[in-house]
Amino acid sequence: xxxxxxxxxxxxxxxxxxxxxxxxxxxxxxxxxxxxxxxxxxxxxxxxxxxxxxxxxxxxxxxxxxxxxxxxxxxxxxxxxxxxxxxxxxxxxxxxxxxxxxxxxxxxxxxxxxxxxxxxxxxxxxxxxxxxxxxxxxxxxxxxxxxxxxxxxxxxxxxxxxxxxxxxxxxxxxxxxxxxxxxxxxxxxxxxxxxxxxxxxxxxxxxxxxxxxxxxxxxxxxxxxxxxxxxxxxxxxxxxxxxxxxxxx
Ligand code: IPE
Ligand code: IPE
Ligand code: MG
Numbered sequence: 001x002x003x004x005x006x007x008x009x010x011x012x013x014x015x016x017x018x019x020x021x022x023x024x025x026x027x028x029x030x031x032x033x034x035x036x037x038x039x040x041x042x043x044x045x046x047x048x049x050x051x052x053x054x055x056x057x058x059x060x061x062x063x064x065x066x067x068x069x070x071x072x073x074x075x076x077x078x079x080x081x082x083x084x085x086x087x088x089x090x091x092x093x094x095x096x097x098x099x100x101x102x103x104x105x106x107x108x109x110x111x112x113x114x115x116x117x118x119x120x121x122x123x124x125x126x127x128x129x130x131x132x133x134x135x136x137x138x139x140x141x142x143x144x145x146x147x148x149x150x151x152x153x154x155x156x157x158x159x160x161x162x163x164x165x166x167x168x169x170x171x172x173x174x175x176x177x178x179x180x181x182x183x184x185x186x187x188x189x190x191x192x193x194x195x196x197x198x199x200x201x202x203x204x205x206x207x208x209x210x211x212x213x214x215x216x217x218x219x220x221x222x223x224x225x226x227x228x229x230x231x232x233x234x235x236x237x238x239x240x241x242x243x244x245x246x247x248x249x
Contacts, residue, residue: 002224003227003230004227005053005056005057005227007231008230008231008234009056009057009058011234013233013234013235014057014058014230014233015187015188015230015233015234016059016061016184016187017059017060017061017062017063017183017184017186017187017188018054018059018061018062018186018189018190018230019065019186019189019190019201019209020062020063020065020190020191021065021189021190021191021192021198021201022043022046022047022064022066022192022218022221023191023192023193023195023217023218024039024192024193024194024216024217024220025040025042025043025217025218026039026040027039027217028042028217028219028220031217036078037078037081037082037085039217039218039219040085041085042219043218043219044085044089045219046218046219046221047064047066048093050062050064050223050226051097051102051134052100053226053227054134054226055102055133055134057227057230059134060134061134061135061183061184061186062135062136062137063107063138063139063183063186063202064136064137064138064139065139065142065199065201066086066138066139066140067082067086067139067140067141068141068143069108069109069112069141070143070199070200072112072141083117086113086117086140087114087116087117087120090117090121094120094124094127097128097131097136098128098131100133101131101132101133101134102128102131102134102135102136103129103130103131103134103135104121104125104128104135104136104138105135105136105137105138105183106121106125106137106139106140107137107138107139107140107179107180108139108141108143108147108179109141109142109143109150110140110141112141113140113141121138121140135183139201142179144201144202144204145203147178147180148178148203148204150177150179151174151177154177155169155173155174174204175204178204178205180202185205185207185208186202186205186209187209187210188210188212189201189209189211189212190211190212191212192214192215192216192217192218192221193214193215193216193218194214195213208240210233210236212229212233214229
């Protein structure tokens with residue numbers, strides 16, 4: 001049976017923040033005898049569909065893993081074609097996001113990105129900063145260990161300059177130095193393509209996330225598959241270390 005957006009939206013247990021590891025673009029193309037880039041092009045369409053589906057289902061934060069720190073190690077032509085696709089997509093889609101009241105954020109090491117793409121993204125972040133329907137967080141040149149180390153460096157500098165007492169370092173302060181500073185932790189992490197790993201994604205933030213693994217390759221992951229994941233999440237009991245009796249009161 002079809003799952004409707006309202007069904008999720010009206011459910012008080014729906015996730016506030018969904019983070020996705022979109023995987024399987026290359027295999028989608030290969031299965032059809034096409035070059036890998038065709039899979040990435042197709043994957044952009046799915047991103048658009050899932051952004052809309054998220055807003056309609058009342059999800060407030062959607063984080064998508066679009067390019068990892070480790071992805072720079074792919075063949076040069078794939079990397080540069082992905083960077084061109086990123087620029088083209090950002091140029092085309094940012095106005096649309098703004099029209100739809102979506103706020104754009106980027107996590108990851110922006111310094112690694114080509115200047116033009118970085119500029120377009122920064123303008124988009126500025127343009128959409130007051131939008132409230134949904135926050136779309138795009139992880140670009142993102143690696144969680146890299147993010148954590150960058151946070152550690154800022155703390156170490158503050159200790160060295162005498163501005164910070166090491167005893168004052170707690171979870172809240174540490175979290176505020178991460179790229180995700182003003183973003184709540186993900187409630188649900190979805191990975192497509194039948195791979196069961198985290199690939200350096202949101203390691204700190206995922207401490208208590210629920211996981212959902214979908215068999216579909218990312219370009220085949222449509223609204224219904226997504227809503228199936230959200231519905232599965234609403235049926236789980238999150239205990240945060242407590243007993244079932246404690247949390248079900
Ligand atoms: C995910 O698809 C997109 C990126 C990592 C940029 P892949 O390109 O990893 O696709 P597969 O895993 O090779 O099929
Ligand atoms: C993870 O996908 C990164 C992104 C989705 C951008 P990969 O396909 O690069 O992951 P691994 O290297 O196979 O784990
Ligand atoms: Mg992959």
